[in-house]
Amino acid sequence: MVAILTNPKFLRSALPGISFLVLLFAIFYLQPRAMSYFGMNLMLQYAVPIALATIAQMFIITVNDLDLSIGPFVGLVACITATYLHQSPLLGALALIASIAAYGALGALIQWRNLPSIVVTLGMSFVWLGIAVMILPTPGGKAPEWIKALMSVKTPYIPFPVIAAAVIALLVHLLLMRSSFGTVLRGAGGNPKAVARAGWSLMKTKVIMYSMAGFFGVLAGLSLVGLTTSADAHIADRYTLYSIAGVILGGGEFVGGRISPIGAVLGALTLALAGSFLIFMRISPDWQIGAQGAILIIVLALRALINRREG
Amino acid sequence: MISVQQLFQKPWIWSYVGAILIWLATVIFTSGQGGGAIISAALSFATFTVIVGIGQMFVISTGPGNVDLSIPANIALSGVIAMKVMAVSNGMIPIGIAAALASGFLVGVFNYSLIRLLKIPPIIATLSASFLVISSAIALSHGIKIKPPTMLADVATVRYFGIPLLAVIVIGFAALMSVLLSRSLYGRSVLAIGQNPRAAWLAGIPVEKVRFATYVLSAVLASLCGVLLAGFSGGAALNMGEEYLLASIAVVVIGGTSVAGGKANVPGIWGAALFMFLLVTMLNTFGASAGIRLIMTGLIIVGVITIAGGDEV
Numbered sequence: 001m002v003a004i005l006t007n008p009k010f011l012r013s014a015l016p017g018i019s020f021l022v023l024l025f026a027i028f029y030l031q032p033r034a035m036s037y038f039g040m041n042l043m044l045q046y047a048v049p050i051a052l053a054t055i056a057q058m059f060i061i062t063v064n065d066l067d068l069s070i071g072p073f074v075g076l077v078a079c080i081t082a083t084y085l086h087q088s089p090l091l092g093a094l095a096l097i098a099s100i101a102a103y104g105a106l107g108a109l110i111q112w113r114n115l116p117s118i119v120v121t122l123g124m125s126f127v128w129l130g131i132a133v134m135i136l137p138t139p140g141g142k143a144p145e146w147i148k149a150l151m152s153v154k155t156p157y158i159p160f161p162v163i164a165a166a167v168i169a170l171l172v173h174l175l176l177m178r179s180s181f182g183t184v185l186r187g188a189g190g191n192p193k194a195v196a197r198a199g200w201s202l203m204k205t206k207v208i209m210y211s212m213a214g215f216f217g218v219l220a221g222l223s224l225v226g227l228t229t230s231a232d233a234h235i236a237d238r239y240t241l242y243s244i245a246g247v248i249l250g251g252g253e254f255v256g257g258r259i260s261p262i263g264a265v266l267g268a269l270t271l272a273l274a275g276s277f278l279i280f281m282r283i284s285p286d287w288q289i290g291a292q293g294a295i296l297i298i299v300l301a302l303r304a305l306i307n308r309r310e311g
Numbered sequence: 312m313i314s315v316q317q318l319f320q321k322p323w324i325w326s327y328v329g330a331i332l333i334w335l336a337t338v339i340f341t342s343g344q345g346g347g348a349i350i351s352a353a354l355s356f357a358t359f360t361v362i363v364g365i366g367q368m369f370v371i372s373t374g375p376g377n378v379d380l381s382i383p384a385n386i387a388l389s390g391v392i393a394m395k396v397m398a399v400s401n402g403m404i405p406i407g408i409a410a411a412l413a414s415g416f417l418v419g420v421f422n423y424s425l426i427r428l429l430k431i432p433p434i435i436a437t438l439s440a441s442f443l444v445i446s447s448a449i450a451l452s453h454g455i456k457i458k459p460p461t462m463l464a465d466v467a468t469v470r471y472f473g474i475p476l477l478a479v480i481v482i483g484f485a486a487l488m489s490v491l492l493s494r495s496l497y498g499r500s501v502l503a504i505g506q507n508p509r510a511a512w513l514a515g516i517p518v519e520k521v522r523f524a525t526y527v528l529s530a531v532l533a534s535l536c537g538v539l540l541a542g543f544s545g546g547a548a549l550n551m552g553e554e555y556l557l558a559s560i561a562v563v564v565i566g567g568t569s570v571a572g573g574k575a576n577v578p579g580i581w582g583a584a585l586f587m588f589l590l591v592t593m594l595n596t597f598g599a600s601a602g603i604r605l606i607m608t609g610l611i612i613v614g615v616i617t618i619a620g621g622d623e624v
Contacts, residue, residue, distance in 0.1 A: 066434060113617055116570045118378060118434065122557050123612035130605030137602075244438065254432045286450040293442025297425065300439070304429045 008309045015306070016250045016263040019299060020270045023277055030280040037159055044161040045227060047272035048151070049074070051165050052220035053239045054246030054268040055172055055261065059213040061247050062176070063189045063206055064255050065110065065117030069125035070217055071240035073099070075233050076132040077221025082141025082231035089144070100214035107210025111203050125240070132233035139232035143225045151226030165265050172261035185209060189257025245296050246271055251303075270295075322567030323579030329565075330586040337593040347473055349592055354478040355468075357584035359543070361481055362536040363555050364562040364580040365488050366529030370433075371563050372505045373525055374572035381437040382533045382559050384445035385418050386552030389537030391448045394457040394547045401462040408538055415534025418444055419527030426526070427519070433526075448549055456546040467542035477539065482581070489577035501525060505572030561587060561612050564619065 004010055027043070028035045034043060053074055060067040077096065085092025106124060110117055153160050176182035187195045188205040196202050220239070225231050250267030252259040271292070278291050318324055334353075338346040363382050370379045389411040397407035418440065425436035459467075469476045492498035500521045503511040512518045536555070541547040564570060565586060566579025590611065594604045 109613075109617060115616055116375065119560060119564055119570060119616050120613055122560060123609045123616070126557065126605045126609030127613075128609075130602045130607075130609065132602075133605060134600065134602030241438070241442075244435070248435065254435060284450070286453070287446050289449070290443045290446025293439050293446065296439045296442070297429070300425075300429045300431055300435075304431075307430070 008306050011306050012251060012303065013260070013263070015299070015302060016260070016266040016270070019249065020266045020273070023270055023273045027273060027277050027280055030277075034276070034280075037157075041159040041161065043276045044159065044165075044269060044272055046224075047161050047269045048164050048168075049220045049224035049227070049236075050239065050242050050246065050272055051168055051265045051268035052216050052223060053236070053243040054250070054264045055168060056213040056216035056220060057243035058172075058247045058250075058252060058259050058261065058264045059209045059216065060117070061189075061252055061254060062186055062257050062259050063209050064192075064257070065121075066244070066254075067121045067213060068118055068240055069121040069128055070213070070243050071237045072125045072128040072132065072233075073103075073214075073217045074221045074224060074236035074239045075231075076128040076135075077218050078225045078228075078231040078235050079132040079136040079141065079233055081147070081222055081225045082143055083135055086142050086144045096218050100211055100218060103214025103217070104207045104211035107206040107208075108203060110210075111206040129233060136231060136233055139230065139235075141225075141231045143229045143231075147222055147226035148229055151223060165269060169262045169265035172265075176259070176261055186257040186259070189255070189259075242268070242271055245292065248296060249299055321576075321578075322574075323576050323582055326566050326579050326582030326586050330582055330589050333586065333589045333593050337589065337596050340593075340596055349589070351470065351473040351475065353585050353588045353592070355470075355475045355543075356588045357581065358475065358478045358481045359536050359540050360555065360558045360562055360584040360587065361485060361580050362539070363529075363533050363559040364566070364584060365485065365577060366532035367559040368563045368566075368568050368575050368577070368580060369492075369501055369525045370529045371560075371568060371570060372501050372572050372575040373522055374505045374508060375570070377433045377522075377525075377572065378560065379422070379437050379526065379529045379533075380434060380556065381418060381422055381441035381444055381530070383552030383554075383556045384441035384448065385415060385530055385533040386537035386540060386555055387547070387549050388418070388444050388448040388451070389415055389534035390541035390547030390551060391452040391457075391549070393538040394459060394541050395451065397460050397463065399458055399460050401460045404460055404463050407460075407463075411534045411538045412531055415531040415537075416527060418534075419530030420523075422530060423523045423526040426522075445549075452547065452549060454549065456548055458546050459542040463538075463542035464545065467539050477543075485577050485581060492575060492577060497521065497524065502573050502575065505569075505574070507573075557608075557612070558584075558587060564612065565615050567619070570616070570619075 033039060053070055057067055057070055077099065080092055080095045080099070084095050106120060109115065110120055155163055176186060184195060184200055185205055185208065188200070188202055188209075192202055195205070221236070224236060228235065246267040247259070247264050248267065249270050250260055250263030250265070252264060274292055274295055275288070278288050283291055334346070334349065337349060363386070367379055367382065370377050392414050393407040393411040396410045397403045422433075422437050422440050425431065425440060426433050429436065467477055492501070500511065500516045503514070503516055504518055504521055508518055537547070537552065540551055544551065562580050562583035565583035566576065568575040568579065590608065591604060594607055599607070
């Protein structure tokens with residue numbers, strides 16, 4: 001038993017869950033009233049869009065890239081949702097499909113010219129923001145009723161955000177970790193040359209992974225507008241950082257296709273809780289971002305320690 | 312004497328060609344009005360981009376994955392520290408600058424220690440560090456903008472015959488950095504590591520020491536930019552570094568430095584910084600909305616990197 005518990009491999013995969021639980025119990029200790037259906041719902045509300053954006057980022061990280069544009073992209077989706085999708089659903093749906101296609105095309109471009117993803121996505125972040133500003137120059141718009149209804153659904157016993165997060169984690173886990181196709185997709189990050197030699201097209205895998213990222217980015221934007229009920233071009237600027245941090249907290253490696261969808265969702269939940277935790281700790285808002293950075297660095301340090309033991 | 316043909320084989324020439332073409336288009340549009348004023352403004356604003364761009368260039372040149380994302384936070388923190396220490400007193404300027412540079416040095420050391428000790432990619436390390444850095448800046452300033460001492464503001468904004476003094480100094484500094492890159496042991500080591508870190512290590516280059524120096528150099532230059540920017544814009548604002556994340560990377564790429572590492576040049580950074588400013592000026596003159604300006608800025612960067620290509624496989 002002790003041997004299993006101190007096994008580096010076990011420790012590493014348990015780290016996301018442990019950090020989530022530690023934070024959760026710390027919050028319950030500081031504020032016992034948070035330990036309720038209502039409290040959990042309130043604290044984890046925004047975990048759903050953050051989890052979806054984190055999954056989007058995870059698809060990109062799987063193929064050894066990094067997406068610095070996911071925040072503005074979620075913002076753009078939010079703007080489209082609160083305007084076009086509300087006024088003329090067909091046009092809105094087409095615009096959202098086009099933005100997923102644009103993500104796929106970016107993947108193709110990056111693979112074709114062997115470009116550094118951070119430069120391309122950093123440039124694209126300005127494009128997304130620019131389009132969003134043109135659609136919605138000032139904060140406003142209105143969320144379609146059905147999304148609002150979906151995001152405020154009252155599920156029995158277990159709050160909706162928890163159920164939604166579990167469903168997202170499981171679905172992506174089945175797709176990426178349990179299917180043979182998912183193995184190929186991850187392999188494209190682990191050893192691209194071997195995957196190419198085995199007859200799979202790297203171009204195809206990259207386009208699929210970027211399209212999946214676009215798809216989950218769209219879901220993140222939809223769910224975010226469902227919560228905020230109106231949109232703004234800058235509504236999700238911080239999601240770029242959240243999504244990267246979520247993947248890291250969830251135990252994803254930056255190279256080699258080593259990722260964990262369940263871990264990534266747990267990482268997103270941890271981030272969402274971190275905000276509440278810092279408020280309950282009465283940490284000045286000035287240090288909120290810094291405290292999140294510190295949590296990241298501590299988790300990375302723990303992981304470095306575990307990895308060293310694995311040798 | 313360099314012939315025209317040789318000149319056009321330099322990777323950095325295209326940023327200047329682009330800058331001149333965009334300037335011409337703007338001046339033709341305004342039928343010749345304000346051409347000089349535009350150049351003068353371009354020199355002023357490009358100066359700051361060049362300072363951080365040079366630091367970013369050295370970092371990017373050490374190979375794929377190396378990039379400093381803490382520059383914006385670092386600019387904000389250094390600006391705040393400098394303005395706080397100077398407290399609107401001319402006599403405190405040197406001490407304020409020293410304090411800001413010291414903070415930059417520490418940020419650089421912190422960045423490198425994260426990369427080295429936690430064995431994480433520089434992108435993640437500098438990003439995590441930037442959270443702490445920007446938080447320190449927020450906590451120090453409480454969002455209050457402190458004015459710079461008059462002498463610092465004067466030096467940062469003075470022009471002779473329309474040419475900003477600061478631009479002249481930074482042109483000289485860039486020349487110095489160009490020599491450092493291509494003639495010094497340090498610069499040669501950076502390029503060697505960028506081409507093949509293992510070969511560089513086997514050849515006896517102290518790889519880790521050079522990388523340490525590179526991250527510290529980038530951070531110190533970002534600090535310097537923060538101090539000057541605060542002097543130039545009438546105080547240290549927390550968001551004044553934001554645009555320099557994209558700008559610092561963009562000028563390196565547009566200037567003809569290879570993002571795959573190992574190939575770099577300094578002149579291109581000046582050309583690219585002028586190009587970026589003139590582009591925004593041109594779109595403004597044409598009456599483009601904020602949205603169009605953002606879209607064009609993004610598309611040009613993606614376009615340039617697509618044409619320049621990544622590393623050859």
